[in-house]
Amino acid sequence: MTGPNMIDWIAFDADDTLWENEVHYRRGRELFDQLMDSYPPHDKLEQTVHEIEISNLGYYGYGAPGFILSLVEAAIKLTDGQFSTQDIQTLIDYLKEMVSSKVQLLEGARDVLELLSSTYPLALITKGDLRHQQVKIERSGLAQHFTAIEVVSDKQPETYLQILAKMGISPTTFVMVGNSVPSDVLPVLEIGAWAIYVPNELTWSHEQRDSSSIEHERFLKVAQLRDVPDAIKRINDGEVRPA
């Protein structure tokens, strides 16, 4: 049984935790499928797109530019070079739309941040393209709630350790809130911090992982963002038990 804890810092993931993100990738993929309909069908379309996407993460990291560059490359390969430059330009135009589109906040995001920022310093820890993430943070109208904003290229245990060291925070008093088990939950538990998992029905397959097997005394799963303040209260009151 855990005694009372005191959370000192709360960090939030951004994409698909505070605002919509994956929906833009799904639409990009639908656009790609529509364009591909004009070319002879290919029985390894899914596999080829997936392989190029994963292989290109090593070159481009996460984010919209790498996503579209991978679709362009897949289209050229899948059509034996017959994919038209007009269709390539259509994909590039969609990339520009992605990185300049409005930020749609998820239900409860503003209220929860307003409430929690009155008591806690909040951090935003988000992964992806630096420019695009900064534009979204600015457009979200939420920036003023955060004491610290970190855009990272990946979320490994070391990533979190470096951020916490820089801010002088002990892992035991730190909680991360996010929609991704591999990015927001597992590395955070590994360094001895707390994780609150807020599932989102639209989460990139690469970030999806079954959470039902996670039994950890510092892991909490909530149904929606509005349940986060209560989850933090439960941590502080020492009421958290292994799920």
Place this chain on the structure above:
Amino acid sequence: MTGPNMIDWIAFDADDTLWENEVHYRRGRELFDQLMDSYPPHDKLEQTVHEIEISNLGYYGYGAPGFILSLVEAAIKLTDGQFSTQDIQTLIDYLKEMVSSKVQLLEGARDVLELLSSTYPLALITKGDLRHQQVKIERSGLAQHFTAIEVVSDKQPETYLQILAKMGISPTTFVMVGNSVPSDVLPVLEIGAWAIYVPNELTWSHEQRDSSSIEHERFLKVAQLRDVPDAIKRINDGEVRPA
């Protein structure tokens, strides 16, 4: 006349200050020109490439992915869509080469950082694609000399103010070393800090600005990286005069 000052923090730019960068962009541009040689000549080639590059900064920010995406777009436009997908793939392959190429340190970089890091905390403040910059920092073998590393999407006066505030540094004790007048010198002087300009013959036109008109008591221009320690000594000794 300025009295003795004490520099507390020294920050370095990375691209074309500590390691080669612009050379990869020049080569990319040469590759583009070679590919374009197979298509009917266009009398507004330079202008079109430049316009698309500048307009796309708003979408992609600085860095290799945006550079190549702009060249692809320019090629499609300049050839009325006749640019081949094979040539587009060649540009994409070059992007992958850019973001995975070896880091070539500039003359004196390692020595100067070793020397200065024995006395001062050093920061690296670099602009561009987050993933690519982090890969370069890692590959450079210089990361251990830096107390703080900041990858930013732009270098405005506010950018520097935010970094200094985060680290609790007073501008008057901070000096920035870099090869870009608009990015490493002017915004730094504007916030009341010191700037040491190390010209590099290969500097992107967008970052080039005549430094001869800068008369400022906190501005120093040196011929090479190896002159930086002496320039800092001159600042500390109060020997700096408006150029």
